[in-house]
Amino acid sequence: MPRPTSLLPALVAAATVTGLVVGAAPATAAPTPWVGGRSVPASAPTAPGDSPLRVTIEQLTPGYVPEKGRIELAGTVTNTTDEQWRAINVHAFVDDAPLTSAAEVAGTQDIPEDALVGDRLQTPGTFVGIGNLGPGETASYSISLRRSDLPISSPGVYWFGAHALGNTDEGRDEVADGRARTLLPLVPSGSGTEEGAIVVPVRHSIRHAPDGRLRSARRWARDLSVGGRLRELVDLGAAAGSTPVTWLVDPAVPDAVARLVAGNPSRTLADPGAVQGEPGGRATGDDEQLDSEVVEPGEPTEESEEAPPPNVAAGPGSIWLDRFESALLGDEVLTLPYGDPDVAAVEASAPHFYDQAVRRGGTELERWRVRGTPAVAPPSGYLPADALSVLDGEETVLLGDQALEEGTIRASAQVDGARVLFSSAQTAEGGPGPGDPLDDIALRQRFLAEAATRLLFHGRTPVLLTVPESFAPDSSASFWEGLQDVPWLELTDTASLPSGGPLAADGLDYPSSEELRQLDPDNFTVAEQLVERGAVLDSILPGTETVAAQTVDEALTSLSYSEQAQALESRIATGRSVEWIQRRLDKVRVRAPRGVTLSSNAGEFAPTVTNRLDQPVRVQLRTKSLGAVEVEDSDVIELAPGGRQTVLLAARATAQGVQYVRVQVTAEDGTPLGAAQRVAIRSAEVSRVIWLILGTGVGLLFLAIAIRLVRRVRRERGGATT
Template identity: 35%
Template sequence: MPRPSSFRAALAGLLTFGAASAGLTAPAAAVPAEDSDPLVVHIDTMTPVLPRTGDVQITGTVTNVSDDTFTRVNLHPFSSEMPILDALNLKQSAAIDPTQFVGERVTVPGTFDTIDELAPGASAPFSDSVPVELLGTSGEPGVYWIGVHALGDSTVPRDIVADGRARTFIPREPSGAAQAREASVILPIRSRVWFDEDGAVAGTERWARRLAEGGSLDGVLDMADAAGSSPYSWLVDPAVLHALARLADGNPPRTLTPDPNVPGQEPAPVEPSEEGGEEESPTPTDDTLTPSPSVPAEEPSEEEAQLAASAAAWLERFKLLVGATPVLTLPYGDIDVSASVRNDRTRLDQAVARGAEVMTALELPSQPTVAPENDLLSPEAITALPQGVTILLGDNAFAIPPTSPTSVVKLLGHEVVITSTGAESGGPAPTAASDPLALRQRLLSEAALRLEADDTAPLVVTLPTVWRGEDAASFFTDLEQPWLDLVPLGEVAAGTPKGVPAASLTYTDDDIAEELDPAAFAAANRASEAATLLEQVVIPVTTIETQVRDEVLVTLSEQHRDRPRLAVAAAGRVEDSLRRDLAKIRIEAPPAVTLSSDSGPLGVTLVNGLDQPVEVQVQVRTNGELTLSGGGVRRLGPQARSVVRFEATTSRAGVHNVRLAVTSLDGVPLGATDALPIRAARVSALIWIVMALGALVLFGMIGYRLPGQIRARRAELAAADPAAAPAATEPTEPTEPTEPTESTEPSEQNEPAGPSGPTSPGAPVAERS
């Protein structure tokens, strides 16, 4: 492989050796390597403190990430000659280029391991043991560089430039310490939490990976197990625990089921079974954590059942590890506290209260805490926090880090615990800064420097949020030292505070610009308003507002600072889902209506597409020349329809456009609307008079002509049968009734008359009689 750039880097390191061996008070500008190392070296275990006598043990793995096969790979330990003497120089040293020279390799046979062959992509373990006197350290108090260089043969012959490297810090064992220094280690559980559009916890595959063996959530519990009797403190976002509780309960979606805690809405009693006893009811779900399902849940899939079991097992294991020690409880959703105070203070209050509710429901002891992930907090946020909340700020939050002997300061009326951002930043490259061993060595180094400087301030360190099981489990193993006393954070927070001026706190315009922007809070408020409106129209009291509050609080997390648009989009999905539910309460109007006068009836249909009864009304808007009276409040059962009747009145003929909208009882539109034209065909009084006169003329003519037509008809009959005429005028004796003839059968009489029927004109009189 090409090596010139690496050689130049090594040469630059040799030129800066003097500065490096003197403690790297001002790290020289190193020439960065143009090509990454072909071998990746990782230190798995090592002697945590440089002993005065004896051997230093280093074990790890080396991996070939090149396309060449390496042979005779030697793993040489190295260390610096001169120590780093203070925390500032330690911070500067951790930032230097990985290729910069910091110490001589030990090449004495028997002190290094050799791997005969390493194929592309292959890994192999190594183990080095070197007497402390061969490392070449001066032995003075302080912190030294220590690490491993890998050198081997490939297509490029072996030279003095390392093919792979790993390094970290190691403190010299303090001597003559009158009292051990205190340190408090905080294990955080904080992560982004998302909800699906229907209100269920999103990203179930990711949760399954984190809960699986070796996942980050499994790893942090492994780390706590490895602590044994060593004290530590939990820092937890209750939204993560809430999400796990919901996953354990089958991950129910959002629901409009009536709240069973409201009087009158209790679940129906269990009916006796046919055998006479009562059926066993399932264990009720704590609705503080999970919504009650509105319909029976479907049988879960194998993956869903496994996820539920894993989440439940994790929660039980976590509760056992917590015991009776209070958990440092962040505001629900790890809300961006500074942004919340700047944009919507009520959200911070909601997050603090909701966090306490979740911890109570899970039966976990808690201590309200604010601990920004970037260790910074605005002065306005500190002032706004209620008394009794534990506040953690990094020493980088101050222009000059305060020198409180207890690591507790009095600031803006609050007691604030100062954490070590240097120890939290981890070790030097090329090893990952958050590597457990790198973090442990940085923590030990910071503590040793405080001890050598007679600084009594406890070292408070918040560890990273992502751990892997096999690495995390060994973190506490070598952290226990006779000169280091691990204590829970509660003991540190109880220390006497030292007052510091508010002016010492630094919070710049750049810090404000990094806060979650107002658009995220506006989107969250719109979703909450939709939930409130839905709660107002549904007749039973539900928990929809509480459910949506949880869904939007997680969108206001400070962990969304780097991608705020995703938070806005998530809140928008919640609002859209609620708006669709509101739109299920709709109105159906006829296509058009015509009035035959200046007033008339109008009927429209209200439809409730929800599975809960609702109470709404219809709002009418016209052009001002037509009024609709009637309507009123309507109650509709689940999936029900109801006709709403109005009386339309107008004083002007023509077409009037009417718009109908479904609203709450307070007149807030739900979203469903309909429109129709109403045509008013008004008839004048003169037309009615003309029509009345026409009717009088018609009936008058009928009365005038009808008697003459009767007389003429009788004359025709008499002319046709003269003999029958006198008889018709003489009285006759009554005769016995005779049987009806065929011509008078009812069947024939009920048939419809026609041109050739029995009553047709011109037929003989005898046939018609």
């Protein structure tokens, strides 16, 4: 008999309370939980994961109840105690009443390990003996069940798994000493077909040292190697083969891996054709900031930690790139904005960053011969409706269904003109305990259970699963094989999912906790500074445009969702990059006389510009009058590496006294680099009054001389007459 859906809250609450009580009470006092709408006794008190025999499920074929044929169940049993366990039997078990709603299926994750959720099968062939196990020993089991061995017939999702029972020196009881549980759907023929799509995300935190190198090279190497997070996700998608799969890619990730493979070069000021980085490539540590330039006296130094082995991420990164490129071909690709920026914070603080990230993301994936569909997909699954205004209208918005009103089962909608898909957040949490909820069998069966309940009880609403980034299946092939031959399931990509009807913007929930997690406006301020200073440095270096592009990339990755949890550290790191660039700009300097005296109201003075960079630069000297004086700007000045040039600047004073002018080194467009000097200019021009006085004085002098000469002549004539 199908259980009433209204009993689910009581089921979860009672079972949870039971788990708490039995952990402290004797076995004889264990209360009775409600599971599946019926009263069942709890087993002996056992904390989750502490069963003396640890049971796993490593094979379940098929992953649903077939109309006929067999179900193969296999796994391992491990003795986790210091005791000897003898005569161990492993029984298959199944519940006798199905789960009949998505809410009930989701509630299975809250059921404690020691709650009984099904009856062991006792008929021959439904259990096997595996003998004895010493402390720490492991043995395999395999059970082949006929369809007729399962006493179930009603449509729905059933608890299913294995119980292990054995003897110790204290004897044997009928309580399971170990359990492995999963979900097994039963969908009758003629029920129709359910659509489902699986999204594989490729995301990673990307941080830069002040010199532009990627930080955490060791972590990258670990994540790109076999068993690492990025490698496992790419292997998972590649294992899908011809099965449709949708990739969700931050283009900054393969770009970063390519840089690691190239030796993790620093930000280069050289011509783009020049070799970047050191010969042979050198990877950096978490805070390594290498600078081969001479440090001027008084300049801050950039201390480095011990560098890891050369090219520590190059090998695994090269293999990963090859697998990544081949895996994406032929599949649907949703392209995130470059760096996966916090869209809600971008909309609130600096919308232009979104446009930059979208353009950059599209061009980056073209390197991998991939054409993607623009997408926005907050990792939390939440996005405020206001943030939709920053979109171009062509994006696919991927949210979690937790953003919908509680209890809503919906796969897609049109919100303010945007296509919004809703991934099942609870499905992404995986299967029930006590095993790993995110092993390949657990997540696969949870997906099948969700698909079955939506098909049978929720109007055939498609199910969308975004694979958790922590998902690392033991067998990617097993995960897909269990989904490929399900007669009532049609796997597709997100582009093929039906478009949903309209949904009011206020139908999207955005908790205050999410708003508090958004990046601060200060993070955008310092990112703006990095972009602006990078563009200035780039503009004075002829023949290269790499610095501006690199700093834009670095700024975008500093605004990523991955930086939300450490926004302050990210802001500080970006600020250090700004300082690194500014120190390079400050190496183009100007020296001028502190005081200049003009011989009249106009004249010239000669400042000297020095380039202490290892690259040629094109700059100008521009002036700002701080008084009644005008000084012409210089023409463009081209300086070789380490070169200097003296420039004549024409000045004209319009008033008497000392006037001041600020001489600034700028880019050709007039943007200041930083270096400047104040010059005092004194005009030596004499006024007309002074010239009049001087002229009158000179005239009187000559008049006096003339009078004196006349008198002398008269005296001399008079003396001669006498």
